[in-house]
Amino acid sequence: MVQRRDGHIADYERLRAAVSNEPLIEIPERIAHLRSLKSGISESLPALRTALREDLGKHSLETDSSEVAPIILEIRHALKHVARWSRVQRRKNPFFMPGSSAAVAFEPKGLALILSPFNYPFNLSVGPLVSALAAGNRAVIKPSELTPATSQVVSDIVSRALPDSVAAVALGDKETARSLLELPFDHIFFSGSNRVGRIVMSDAAKFATPVTLELGGKSPAVVCAKADIDLAVRKIAAGKFLNAGQTCIGVDYALVDDSVFDHFIEKLQDRLKMIYGSSKDEWLSSPSLSRIVSGDHVSRLRNLIEDSISEGGTVVFGGHSDVALRFVAPTVVTNVKSDSALMSDEIFGPILPVIRTKSIEGSIKIARDIPTPLAVYVFSDAKDDDRRIRAAVRSGAIVTNDVLSHFVHPELPFGGCGASGFGRAHGYAGFQTFSNERTILKNRKLFRSPLESVYAPYSDKVGTLLERLLRRF
Structure with a gap:
C-alpha cells in the first residue's frame, strides 16, 4: 500500500x-x-x-x-x-x-x-x-x-x-x-x-x-599491544560485518599495534573463513551475510576497494562484489594510508581497513585526525590504555573489550558528539x-524574600551590604 x-x-x-x-x-x-x-x-x-x-x-x-x-x-x-x-x-x-x-x-x-x-x-x-x-x-x-x-x-x-x-x-x-x-x-x-x-x-x-x-562517523577499534587477540578478533568481526557493515556504531576501521598486527590479521582471516567461508561461492551463499541496500551503494563500495588497491592497499580477505545481487564480500584491506579514500568518510559496508601503528600514541594521533565518531572501541588488558585513549579521543561512547553492547544497555544514554551528532x-x-523540563517555583509568602532588598529604588546602604556578601562568597 x-x-x-x-x-x-x-x-x-x-x-x-x-x-x-x-x-x-x-x-x-x-x-x-x-x-x-x-x-x-x-x-x-x-x-x-x-x-x-x-x-x-x-x-x-x-x-x-x-x-x-x-x-x-x-x-x-x-x-x-x-x-x-x-x-x-x-x-x-x-x-x-x-x-x-x-x-x-x-x-x-x-x-x-x-x-x-x-x-x-x-x-x-x-x-x-x-x-x-x-x-x-x-x-x-x-x-x-x-x-x-x-x-x-x-x-x-x-x-x-x-x-x-x-x-x-x-x-x-x-x-x-x-x-x-x-x-x-x-x-x-x-x-x-x-x-x-x-x-x-x-x-x-x-x-x-x-x-x-x-x-555516523568512523568508529575505530584500537587493538593495543596487551590486547587479548582472540577476543579482539571475535568482537571486531561481529562489530564490523553485522548487517554487512551498515551499522552506524559498527567498527569502521582498526588500528592495530605493530607487535600484534600479523597475529591479528591471521586470526581475523581464520575467523572470517569460519563464519562466511573462503570462496566467492561460499560468501554468496552464506546465510550470515546481509545484503547492501542498493546497487548504487554496492558500486560506491566497489570503488572504495579499487581506489584503496590503486593507492597501495592489499586485500587480504574478500574483495568480491556484485551490483545485481547487492552483494559485497566481507573484505579486509591492509597497507592502508591514513589519507586514503577508505579513511576519508564512513565506509558503511563490509570493508575493514586495518592500519599498523607503532604505539598507542600512534593510534591516538590517527583517531584524533578523524571527525568525532559515535564510538571508540579499545581492546587491551592494560589498566591504563583505555583511560589514555578516553582522555585523548572524543566520541559519543568508549567501550573496552567489547563492541556495540552499549546500544542495548538500558541505563546508558546513546548518542554522538561533534560530527557524529548531538x-x-x-x-x-x-x-x-x-x-x-518545566521549572516550577512557588513563593508561599511566609517570609519576605531577601531578593526584594535589591528592588528599585536603589540605595548605597544595600549596595554596600551586597558588596560585602559578594566578597564573602
Missing part, C-alpha cells in the same frame, strides 16, 4: 489538533500505548522477518537480535520506569529564597517527527517512538524509502497498535521527508548521514524546533529528550 502524497499532511493536521485538544497524555494511557505497541510487534514478527530478508537479506536471527529484541527491551524498561520518570522532582532552595518551593515537571513536547534510516529500518523507527510515547508525545514516523517492505510493516504495526490521534507513519520518498520538514513540529529526531543531518537542522531552525541528530536516546535519556 502506497500512501497518497498529501496523506501525511492530513496526518500532521489530525495529530496537531490532538495535541491542542489534549496536550497531556496521562501515565495510564501512555502505558496502554506501550503495551499495545509491544503486542503489535510480537504479532508481526513473522512479517518483519520476511520484510527484512527482502530489503536487506537479513537472517531471521539477525532480525530478532538487532532489530526486534532491543525494542522489546526498551519498551519493557519504559513500562517499568515511566511512572517514576514522570514524577515532579523537588529541588532544594538557596538560603536567600526561604519559604519558596522549587520543582521540575517533565511534560511532553507535543508532536514529534521521527526520520529513520535504511540500515536498521525497524529498530531506528520504533526506538525513538517508544521514548516519545513514554514522554506523552504524539509522533509522525517517516521511515526510509530504500527499505519499502519493512517500512510498510512498521506502518501496519503502528496503525493497528496505536490510535490515529497518537501516531502515524508517512510512507514516501525524500520529497515526503522534505514536505514534513516544512511543518512546525515540536521535536525532530533524525538518524542518518551527516550531510542530511545538516539539512534537517537547517530546516528545523526555521521554526526553532529542537533536534536530536544521531549521525542529543541522547534510550531509557531515561530518551524520555528526557522528548520532554520539556
